[in-house]
Amino acid sequence: MINFEVLNTYMDNDVDIIFAVFSTYMEDYExxxxxxxxxxxxxxxxxxxxxxxxxxxxxxxxxxxAAVSALGKVEEHTRDNIAPDTADIAIINKELVTINKQINDYLVNMD
Structure with a gap:
């Protein structure tokens, strides 16, 4: 789940930058x-x-x-050509659905 407090800090509370970053994210990672x-x-x-x-x-x-932690574990395993833990893949699946919904909702509300 996106922590908008942290995100706003990184992006200096600039909604135009956040909109651009989210738009780019969706283009690249939807x-x-x-x-x-x-x-x-x-x-x-x-x-x-x-x-x-x-x-x-x-x-x-x-x-x-949550997804960052699971992605880090997947990254470590796959770097060594080891299959990732199914629990980490499940966390990533759950979190990416939530994240994509948060981003879509944000983008729709900014239009």
Missing amino acids: DGLDRINQLNAEQNWPELFLLSHSLKGILSSFGEE
Whole structure:
């Protein structure tokens, strides 16, 4: 879940910047959940590592904690070509649904 207090601090409470960052996130990662699940199913650890690493960095700037922690664990496993823990994948799935909804709601309310 996005922590808007942290996000606003990072973005100097600038709604235009937040709107731009969220818009870019949705362009780049709206399908992130599907990609994570597909890469996991394909056991494509190098690509899952890269995606987990990227998402972890972006979501940490949003003040998100649960998905960031799980993505960090997935990143560690896949870096070593080890399958990620299914519990971490489940957390990521749950959190990304919530995050994408939060972002969509924010973008709709800003239009």
